[in-house]
Amino acid sequence: MVNKLSKILLSSLLGIYFLTYIDVIGYAQGENIKITESEIRTHLEFLTSSKNKGRYPGTRGNRRVVKYISSEFEDYGLKSFEKKYLQKFKATLRVKEGESPKSPVKTWNVIGFVEGTDPILKDEYIVVGAHYDHLGHGGPSSKKPESDEIHPGADDNASGISALLEIAQKMAGNRFMLSRSVIFVAFGAEEQGLLGSKYFVEHLPVPKEKVRLMINMDMVGRLNSEKQVYMGGAGTFPGGVDLMKDLGHELGLNPVVHAGEVGGSDHVSFYRAGISAMGLHTGGHSEYHRPEDTIDLINIAGEKVIAEYVYRTVVKVAQSNYKLEFINQD
Numbered sequence: 001m002v003n004k005l006s007k008i009l010l011s012s013l014l015g016i017y018f019l020t021y022i023d024v025i026g027y028a029q030g031e032n033i034k035i036t037e038s039e040i041r042t043h044l045e046f047l048t049s050s051k052n053k054g055r056y057p058g059t060r061g062n063r064r065v066v067k068y069i070s071s072e073f074e075d076y077g078l079k080s081f082e083k084k085y086l087q088k089f090k091a092t093l094r095v096k097e098g099e100s101p102k103s104p105v106k107t108w109n110v111i112g113f114v115e116g117t118d119p120i121l122k123d124e125y126i127v128v129g130a131h132y133d134h135l136g137h138g139g140p141s142s143k144k145p146e147s148d149e150i151h152p153g154a155d156d157n158a159s160g161i162s163a164l165l166e167i168a169q170k171m172a173g174n175r176f177m178l179s180r181s182v183i184f185v186a187f188g189a190e191e192q193g194l195l196g197s198k199y200f201v202e203h204l205p206v207p208k209e210k211v212r213l214m215i216n217m218d219m220v221g222r223l224n225s226e227k228q229v230y231m232g233g234a235g236t237f238p239g240g241v242d243l244m245k246d247l248g249h250e251l252g253l254n255p256v257v258h259a260g261e262v263g264g265s266d267h268v269s270f271y272r273a274g275i276s277a278m279g280l281h282t283g284g285h286s287e288y289h290r291p292e293d294t295i296d297l298i299n300i301a302g303e304k305v306i307a308e309y310v311y312r313t314v315v316k317v318a319q320s321n322y323k324l325e326f327i328n329q330d
Contacts, residue, residue, distance in 0.1 A: 033173035035166040035307045037300045043162035044221075047132070048152040048295050055153065056136025057091045057189045058105025065132050069110045069186045072165050076172040078112030078184065081205035085110050089199040091189035096140045107133070107188040109196045111205065114171050118179035118320055125206055126318055127183045127214040128167060128310065129197065129266055130160030131190030135289060141191055142289050149291035154298050156288060159221025161186055163307040170311055179320040180212065187266050190218075197266035201273045212324035213237050213317055214277040215310060216267035222282045223302025227254045229309065233267060233278035235259030236327050237317070240278065247312050251305055260329045276326050280310065 046052075046068055052061035070085040078085075090104035110132075116122035134153030135142055142151060152158070168184045183206075187196035204211065223229065229248060234240035234257045241259045248255035262268055267277035282302070287293040316322060 033170050035170055035304055035311065037304050039166060039169075040162045040300050040303055040307070043165050044154060044158050044295050044298060044300070047158035047161060048154045050150060050152075054136035054151045055132060055134045056139075057093060057107040057133055057192060059136065061136075062107060062133060062188070066108050066110055066186075066188070069132060069161065069165070073110065073112035073168065073184070076112075076169045078168060078172055079115055080112055085112050087111055087200065087203065087205075089188070089196070089203075091192050091195045094140050094192055107196070109188055109200050110186040111183065111200075112168065113181055113183040114168070114175050114178065116178040116181040116318065117176060121179040121320055122181050123206075123210055124180045124324075125183050125211050126180055126314055127185060127211060127270070128164060128217075128314060129185040129187055129214065130164040130217045131157050131187040131196060131266055132161045133188050133191055133196075134158075135191055138291075144290045147291055151289065151291050152294055154293050154295045155219045155221040155285070156293055157190070157218050158295075159219060159298060159303055160217035163217050163220055163303055163310065166304075166307045167311045167314070171314065174315070177315050178318045180318040182314055182318060183211075190266055194266055194269050197269035201269045201275075208273065208275070211270070211275050214267050214270040214275055215313065216265055216277070216279040217281075217306070217310060218265040218279060219281040219284075219288075220306045221298040221300075221303050222285055223299045223306060224283060227252060227302075227305075228256050229253050229280060229282055229306060230256045230258070231278055231280045232258045232261045232263030233271060233276075233329075235329055236262065236271060236278065237276035238323050238325060238327065240276075243313065243316065244278075247309060247316070251309055251312075253305065253309060262329060271329075274326055276324065280306065282306065
């Protein structure tokens with residue numbers, strides 16, 4: 001009887017030790033996955049490469065970028081819906097005034113997710129997004145319409161996608177910190193009228209009522225000397241304004257929070273559908289929608305801070321003790 005009890009006790013102790021060991025190793029692995037300037041630069045260099053020719057929907061360059069993002073999602077271990085990262089849709093492209101309409105082209109949203117750990121709250125979702133497309137060689141949305149130069153769109157929005165990828169990688173390594181699940185979406189055809197985000201909201205891979213908050217990054221690569229980061233939509237979820245100010249100040253940022261103003265990028269598609277949504281950017285500039293929006297003008301150190309800011313925000317709102325509900329600002 002004593003030997004049997006001794007064996008049971010030893011087995012229990014070994015089990016506790018093993019679980020503790022696994023927890024410590026998992027935590028250490030998560031802590032070692034960091035958002036880095038070198039990886040941000042690597043993503044930016046690929047996205048703005050002349051081979052991608054401005055990431056215009058329906059082009060080979062656009063497809064190369066889609067493949068790159070989906071490959072990164074797979075490497076990070078993000079889960080997919082219905083065994084695929086790609087959500088295909090047709091985009092009707094803008095044309096100059098007086099030109100004949102073009103036939104819709106095939107493009108994609110790239111979608112992956114990190115599953116939360118709470119048995120109930122893992123069925124609620126935070127969406128983090130950024131658009132990957134840009135203007136190609138210009139077209140009707142260019143601020144330099146006479147030019148046929150490649151518009152690399154380093155800030156708009158290679159910056160948002162490179163931040164998205166870094167956040168996704170770190171989040172996948174720190175899944176144990178999440179109660180709710182987190183969906184990462186690289187939207188297509190934003191420059192053609194928010195088409196990718198509209199399609200995503202209309203064809204959600206989860207029930208709409210389970211999407212509790214959307215956070216969007218569009219032009220986050222030009223953090224200025226005053227460390228100002230601008231955001232609209234923080235008032236669409238409980239405590240959003242105070243949360244964004246507090247987390248920003250912790251990182252040395254100077255948040256400029258517009259509680260009642262939502263903005264004008266992909267997060268608007270969510271807000272219009274009655275989903276809390278917030279968009280972040282680091283301000284406008286004279287290179288917007290011009291060939292001069294190049295990688296050498298990106299503040300990579302600043303973008304790293306913005307990515308960490310969004311990461312900490314997601315971790316906070318993905319916890320079980322953070323109440324989320326839609327607050328209408330109209």
